[in-house]
Amino acid sequence: MAFVRNQWYVAAYSAEVGRALLARIILGEPLVLYRTSAGQPAALADRCVHRHFPLSASQLDGDTIVCGYHGFSYGPDGRCVAVPGQQRIPRTARVSAYPAAEQDSLVWVWIGDPERADPGLIPRAPWLDDAGYTTVRGMEPLAARYELLVDNLLDLSHETYLHGGYIGTPEVADTPISTEIDQEQRVIRVSRRMDNAACPPFYAQSTGIGGRIVRWQDIEYYPPCLYVLHSRVAPAGVLPRPDGTDPDGFHVEVVYAITPSTETSTYDFWAVARDFAPGDTDVSAFLHDSNRTVVLQDVEALNMLERVIAAEPPGTQELSINIDTGGLAARRMLARLAEESACLPAPVP
Ligand code: FES
Ligand SMILES: [Fe+2]
Known part of the structure; x- marks a missing residue:
């Protein structure tokens, strides 16, 4: 059977998502999860746009993930904010950011069209x-x-x-x-x-x-x-x-x-x-x-x-x-x- 997309899924317990980078694969999509300094859960595609190094094997600097291979840096919205050796950041340098929400001590991520992600649809526990x-x-x-x-x-x-x-x-x-x-x-x-x-x-x-x-x-x-x-x-x-x-x-x-x-x-x-x-x-x-x-x-x-x-x-x-x-x-x-x-x-x- 095919996966059901455009749904919220539990990616982790709230206690698992902190200032260390956490890797999870959900519906075949590799994700990296962390918590911003403001306490919000963030979920990004776990693959650097440059040479596809896993961001979960990289470092968090403030709210930015610095790729552990050559240093491309990504904010919690997935946008690349720095690349090594040049000022110009390529326009396409961004990774997918997944809508994430926290409810009932669970961190939920939306897999599908982000426009459709309504936290009101998350079932309760x-x-x-x-x-x-x-x-x-x-x-x-x-x-x-x-x-x-x-x-x-x-x-x-x-x-x-x-x-x-x-x-x-x-x-x-x-x-x-x-x-x-x-x-x-x-x-x-x-x-x-x-x-x-x-x-x-x-x-x-x-x-x-x-x-x-x-x-x-x-x-x-x-x-x-x-x-x-x-x-x-x-x-x-x-x-x-x-x-x-x-x-x-x-x-x-x-x-x-x-x-x-x-x-x-x-x-x-x-x-x-x-x-x-x-x-x-x-x-x-x-x-x-x-x-x-x-x-x-x-x-x-x-x-x-x-x-x-x-x-x-x-x-x-x-x-x-x-x-x-x-x-x-x-x-x-x-x-x-x-x-x-x-x-x-x-x-x-
Ligand atoms: S693979 Fe991430 S910066 Fe090169
Ligand atoms: Fe059982």
């Missing part, structure tokens, strides 16, 4: 930057196409088999899902509600619940780039009150930013934000290590799957069942978005 939540996070590179990660996250029945002993129990795979596609808001929702389930170690150890649980998994996927799993666990039988308050429920917002790097590699940004045990460093360390282990189990599986798919003859068929409705809806929406973005007029150089 407010828990990551909310004092009422404690968050652990990470990023694992995936040697697989991003669509495999979308499939993986939209069908959590795999928790039972791939993540048993961490977040999977038999009830996850045994409980049917409901799927809702909101074309207008461009969101896919997949829900699974378990009334009486075993409590997996991920929740038993972090919440202290000893027995069986009510477990809700309410997914929202904002194609192509953001996925949120609203997770609620409570002792079996305990439901939120009719007024919506939920004193006995534990809430976890599991956020994934899915950023295609190349056609067969992906940045898998993951975060777990909780509304209980605030600031408890033991709980944070446990949830960080558990979720990272779970993510690495997915990475290993998807890397293997990528190799299998890459070796298949064209037209090899899959077989889909009820658990795949969310993933199939996501594929259809991504295909439509990719087609629409391919039809948009090319930006004026």
